[in-house]
Amino acid sequence: TNLDDAKAIDRFLDNARKAVVIGGGLIGISVTEALIKRGLDVVVVEMKERILNTILDEQASLMAEEVLKQAGVEIIVGQTVVKVNGKGTVKEVILDNGVAIPCNLVVVAIGVLPRPELALDAKLEINRGIVVDRHMATNCPGVYACGDVAEAYDFVYGENRLTPIWPNAYVGGRIAGFNMAGIPTKYSGSTAINSLNYFGIDIASAGMPTAPNNDGYETISKQEGNIYQKVILKNDLLMGMIFVGNIEKSGIIFGLMRDRVNVESFKQS
Numbered sequence: 001t002n003l004d005d006a007k008a009i010d011r012f013l014d015n016a017r018k019a020v021v022i023g024g025g026l027i028g029i030s031v032t033e034a035l036i037k038r039g040l041d042v043v044v045v046e047m048k049e050r051i052l053n054t055i056l057d058e059q060a061s062l063m064a065e066e067v068l069k070q071a072g073v074e075i076i077v078g079q080t081v082v083k084v085n086g087k088g089t090v091k092e093v094i095l096d097n098g099v100a101i102p103c104n105l106v107v108v109a110i111g112v113l114p115r116p117e118l119a120l121d122a123k124l125e126i127n128r129g130i131v132v133d134r135h136m137a138t139n140c141p142g143v144y145a146c147g148d149v150a151e152a153y154d155f156v157y158g159e160n161r162l163t164p165i166w167p168n169a170y171v172g173g174r175i176a177g178f179n180m181a182g183i184p185t186k187y188s189g190s191t192a193i194n195s196l197n198y199f200g201i202d203i204a205s206a207g208m209p210t211a212p213n214n215d216g217y218e219t220i221s222k223q224e225g226n227i228y229q230k231v232i233l234k235n236d237l238l239m240g241m242i243f244v245g246n247i248e249k250s251g252i253i254f255g256l257m258r259d260r261v262n263v264e265s266f267k268q269s
Contacts, residue, residue, distance in 0.1 A: 009105070013038050016104040020044075020093050022081050024051030026194065028109035029064075032073055033198050035107075042073050043101055045093075047080040047110075055194050055205045059221075060228055060242050067201045081106070112164045114149040127151050129162045134187045136176035144180055146172035155189030155260070156207040156239050163192050193254060195247070201226075204250035207257055208232050208240030220267065236264040 019035050021028045024046030035042050044051065050061040051068070065075055076095070083094040084106055092102045114129040125131040125139040129151035136144045136152065146152070148164035152172055168190040178185035193206040211217035211232045217239070221230035225245075231253065232240035238257035243250040256263060 009107075012105065013040065016040055018043070018103045019105040019107060020081065020101055020103045021107045021109060023109035023111065024048075024075070024077070025054060025109065025111060026052070026196065027111075028107070029068070029198050030196075031107050031109055032068065033071075035105075036071055036073065036199075040105070043103070044068070044073060044075045045079055045081055045095065046075070046077045049077055051075060051077070052203075055192065055209055056203070057210045057230065057242055059223070060203070060205075060209075060230075060244050063226070063228060063244050064198065064201065064203065067199045071199045112148055114151075114162065114164075116149060119145070119149070127160070131160060134189075135179045135185065136172055136187055137179065144176040146176045153187060153189040154191050156191040156257070163190050165193065167193060191257075195250070202243075202245060202247045204241070204243045204247040204254075206241050206250075206254050207238070209242060211240070231267075233263065233267060236262045236267065238263060 018041040021032050021042060021044045024044050028044060029051060032042050032044055050058065050065065052061050052064055056064065068075060079095045079097055081093045082096045084090055085092045085094065090104055090106050092100050093106060094100050116126050116130055119126055119130045122140060122143070124143065129149050130138060130145040131151050132138055132145050134153055136146050136150065138145055147169040150172060151160045151162050154161040154163060171190060172187065175185050175187045191207050195204045197203070211219050216234050218233045219230065220233070227245035228242070229246070230242045231238055237260055238253065241250065241253050241257065
């Protein structure tokens, strides 16, 4: 949560042998890589059916999982930790299926949730986060919200959604600042976007990881060895992308997605 926590973990690792990381998302896998580099055995426990499930499709998740396993990481999916045992120090965790895993360290990395207490007290409109309009304004005149707590417009889904990542917080903050300063400025929207490198594998994704089971969506993908690339389209507009192994063109593809460019004439290229 803060720098002192990180320092405490750093000191503790010299005498630790095995860690359990609860959560196989971005933070959980990042922590796992750091712990492996420090020489610990690591078990990742993910409640869903696969790791990195919010940003990757099944194929990309399997590729990431294989890289982690090659690095010595044990991955348990479809389970969660229900109990941590030990007096003063961690001795083991118990999974919901009753299996005990001995360990010295437990890291909880189960995602980000807004803390809307202040907004609730102020009678602001709350859904999963603080609801804002296209100017980052709340339902209370003169009050704006941005960053991880704000539920703002997602141009891929066409609705307000939480996208708790730094680039979106930065843009949302600028828009809120302009409007607070009396310069009317419209938020063009954001969407989920992630670029990462874990255990030497490059991954970039944005928008929808998997096409909904609705008419009108088109998926184009190809895989060659350790390289996997996929885009999702609707009405010839990009709605999602996943690049694994070779992410060289991911920035261009995201630019086309962000600018809502019709790709009909060159989508197969």
